[in-house]
Amino acid sequence: MNDEKNISSGMSEVVKTVCNIVEGFIFVFGCYIVLYGQLSPGGGFAGGVILAAVFILIMLAFGKERVLKIMPRKRGAFIEALGALSFLAVAWAGLYVSGIFFKNFIPTTAASHFKLMSGGTILIYNIAIALKVMAGLFLVFFVLSITRVILEGDKLKMVKKQ
Amino acid sequence: MTEAMIFFLMGLMILGSIIALESKDLLSSVIAIGAVGFMLSVIFLLLRAPDIAIVQVVIEILTLIILIRVTISRDIHIIGDTREFLPFALNMVLLVIFFIIAAEAIRNMPAFGTGVSKVAFPYLSRGLNDTGSANIVTSVILDYRAYDTLGEATVLFTALIGAITILRREAKK
Structure with a gap:
């Protein structure tokens, strides 16, 4: 069929339909892995990679225009910096509240064990790491896939891929 | 049983690495590397480390996507085979020396599955009450050892x- 159009705007109709169905489920699963990091295997890093995989899936299936509508580069950089800074901010808050850097200053009681709001600051750390990893890995994939290194004479040169 | 399965999977991993090194096609090299990574995650699962197994699976999928996309869009598919004798012989000598030292070190290691790390027991016995986190791995990396995580995040x-x-x-x- 129309190969030129397909290459510039992602993959075939089948892939796009399946991607439309599964992307929400993968996103929710990533959020679950992040939020339940203190109760079940997983955590901020693994959940963040799954969340980044959602954006990479959308980019591979639909092309970069649609993913840039959801997550422009400026917004990605903002989210990554926000994650890193909020991780540090919670650590500083421990220093401010109780005098110890990285102190878990939210009190935990035995009644809250095995519930979602257990673990004090661990939940906030997990969310911060997930935001950072999600935006960072997506941005790296994005810049890797739009740049192409070519050999010009005897010098390597980076050009934007068409 | 678990030990035998781990040794079997490690043998398959070594085989996959050799295939990845010796394969002439870049794409089949990448696929062999992916198989090695997935077998590593199965080994983590057998060693009862589900946290690290999840991380290994998702990172492996992501790097495989990136590597396949990179190798498909490039025109270089065939790798030239120009192996000189001197580096190859040097490699073999270093490999033998490393193997002798590693065999000596492994002989003096504690038996498989016996814990000798004293620092692990307080974490296991007090982790839930100290931090409120039911997942001990998370309580270690985000509470007891949060400085390590800060360094990792910075890297x-x-x-x-x-x-x-x-x-x-x-x-x-």
Whole structure:
């Protein structure tokens, strides 16, 4: 069929339909892995990679225009910096509240064990790491896939891929 | 039983690495590397480390996607085979020396599955009451050893900034 159009705007109709169905489920699963990091295997890093995989899936299936509508580069950089800074901010808050850097200053009681709001600051750390990893890995994939290194004479040169 | 299965999977991993090194086609090399990574995650699962197994699976999928996309879009598929004798012989000598030292070190290691690390027991017995986190791995990396996680996050942040800066679209004036 129309190969030129397909290459510039992602993959075939089948892939796009399946991607439309599964992307929400993968996103929710990533959020679950992040939020339940203190109760079940997983955590901020693994959940963040799954969340980044959602954006990479959308980019591979639909092309970069649609993913840039959801997550422009400026917004990605903002989210990554926000994650890193909020991780540090919670650590500083421990220093401010109780005098110890990285102190878990939210009190935990035995009644809250095995519930979602257990673990004090661990939940906030997990969310911060997930935001950072999600935006960072997506941005790296994005810049890797739009740049192409070519050999010009005897010098390597980076050009934007068409 | 678990030990035998781990040894079997490790043998398959060594086989996959050799295939990845010796294969003439770049794409089949990448696929062999992916198989090695997935077998590593199965080994983590057998060693009862589900946290690290999840991380290994998702990172393996992501790097496999990136590597396949990179190798497919390039025109270089065939790797030239120009192996000189001297580096090859040097490699073999170093491999033998490493094997002798590693065999000596492994002979003096504690038996499989016996814990000798004293620091692990307080974490296991007090972790839930200290931090309120039911997952001991999370309580260690985000509470007891949060400085390590801060360093790791800094390394990741710096690496991502470096990659984005080098590969950005606009050239610096």
